[in-house]
Amino acid sequence: ADGREEAKAVTAPLSLIITAFAPVSDVRKTLTPQLETGCDSVLLLVDLACGRHRLGGSALAQTCKQIGDEAPDLENVESFREFFSVFQSLNQRGLLLAWHDRSDGGLFACLCEMAFAGHCGLNVQLDGLETDPVSLLFNEELGGVIQVATDKLDQVCAAFEQAGLADCVHDIATVQKEEQITIHNNGLPLFSASRAELQQAWSQTSYHMQALRDNPDCAREEFDAIAQADTGLTANTTFDLDEDIAAPFIQSGNRPQVAILREQGVNGQIEMAAAFDRAGFNAVDVHMSDIISGARTLDDFKGLVACGGIPYGDVTGAGAGWAKSILFNARARDVFEQYFKREDTFSLGVCNGCQMMANLKVLIPGAEHWPHFVRNVSEQFEARFSLVEVMESPSILLAGMAGSHMPIAVAHGEGHAEYHNDAQRQQVKSALRYIDHQLQPTEQYPFNPNGSPQGLTGFTSDDGRATIMMPHPERVFRSVQHSWRPDEWQEDAPWMRLFRNARVWVG
Template identity: 65%
Template sequence: MRILRKERVILDEARADLQQAWARTSHEMAKLRDNPACADQEFARNADAGDPGLRYALTFDVGDDIAAPFITLGIRPRVAVLREQGVNGQVEMAAAFDAAGFAPVDVHMSDILSGRVSLGDFTGLAACGGFSYGDVLGAGGGWAKSILFNPRARDEFAAFFGRADSFALGVCNGCQMMSQLHDLIPGAAAWPRFERNLSEQFEARFAQVEVLASPSIFFADMAGSTMPIVVSHGEGRVVFREAAHAAQAVATLRYVDHHGAPTEYYPLNPNGSAGGLTGFTTADGRFSILMPHPERVYRAAQLSWRPDGMAGAGPWLRMFRNARRTVG
């Protein structure tokens, strides 16, 4: 930064030096409040003049509405948009599935526990984000236990996951909950649990991720794409229950740096998960979980940064359109 007054230089400083001077007080406070190693990593990024910033590198055409041929049939498969006390992401989840040609239905856990609603009436299930039971039993723990220790609910979910024509998506708190239902979900035995972020703080950021090659119905034809996505969680760090599960789990998403390389560097990796992993699926791809929020950025207008010319559908809508194409 160079400032002149009356043809005389009155300030000539590197941007990185000025930014670090501006951020130093906050950095010192963060080292006392948060994980100091994470605070140091975030502060050091201010000096990285070679960081190209967020980017979109897509392997698919955002404008290609692959769900359109099925929507024109006038048939909208029903999706149970599942919520529990403390869940708050059901509205945007319903909107994303609706935009892709599904008929989302608001289903509260009390509907299932009482027998008023049966999952047998739905093709899909979406477990939404939020803070079920205030996370007092661990993120998603209370929600999962209300299923596992209630015979009616356990039977409902086991029957749903056991069908050949069903699919499910768990996002954020729904991801944490579904990861604890691994005994009920065929092919989910190696799914991890999600523990406290390495930063020791709740992380609400716009982070860069890469879509990995996987059988997930949600990520079909998206492998290799890198793009930003909303993250909003306090317990998103992947921890495998057994060492062997790290090689067995089928991953779908990982955090990458702004050059596209997988990262464990904070805050590019907001929770410290090894290898940057943040999404998983089953061997047949019908059941998927992820910590970031695609439903919050399925429209281009929802993206806090997007390249010029991106309007209408955002790239994350492709996930929901993929599911609609799979159902047929």
């Protein structure tokens, strides 16, 4: 501005990003770092560096303001190939319980992260490895840690020996239910700290960034929850999970039509259609432009489902905007109003579809007490796997499910239920609520991802024909869609009952 010119040079290395894809033949065989605590087991270090402990470029070196002289490298391609082959075989045979790679932070970080995921402790023994404990624990050479049940240990070791990798495998630790992580070397204690202490230290940087970006109160609640005793996700149903109550209706060959309604940007219609198709419906793709143009009405449908996703780019108030495209269009308003009045129909709104239907409550009989949905208390989009309880309600879609609790997918930025006054909140027909891992209704973040009062996140009309909810049952109607599930679940997940209830109600 003052006429002076100043030349500046910025030197930055170019980054090459290589993206690789591979098919997964069976997602049920996926291994995670979460340690199993319900059986006797050992943790094995698979050291593909064959005893090399180079610290160059490691997290440890950087914390000491160093770079180092020698960085880890792949020395033996054939050994790496053999490891991958053996690992896949062991996993297919069901001989592995958990797995985590040795990467940033080295073996110490790898073991700690596995303990964090399992909410457990570890007894780490470095005896017999005959090397400097610091370089052993913090090098970032190729390798990883696998958890193996004690009664399967011989089979696992034999497989590695047959592949010529016996010298790479070391018994390194055992799981402890007491949440203490201890390290011994040559029989002497080297280090000890609680799981909570280490996990909070591990989370400090993320917590402080989150507190600046998001609602700081929510960031603090999530950080404090690390130190709490946590039983983790659980599931319990008050109905027979394996009973297909819709089977007699499917066998009849009659497939009632359900309108899978979407607006521009909606992306949940495929899963929703799949769930209703599985329950015995003929799922029909209906776009809002079909309704507005007059190309289609809802006269031939028994069900109407407003799907979730990102309509209108998921900008603030997108669900309300979707509703206004109906309310302020005479043809569309009449189509929806006539549909909702028909007593032989049901309706479901999920996520953005929930927001949309909540704004259409003037057209839906018995829905006048439904809340309005506003921005999450965390001030951020929340994509989580949350625990909910099905409440006693007249909802025809949740019939016979009251008292059940199970996980469900959550993905929304405006899911906080807002009421005009206490009278409205007391009169609303609640159907679903978030609960914590002690199975209590909660407003605590992140167990309640949007901060809705009393954890309420699903509602129904007075006669139960219209139900809205912020979570996504269509994303978890199969057990394989869950990131966590009980071992005894077969093909169907509990949320499949919701779609089958619809088929039974239609008759």
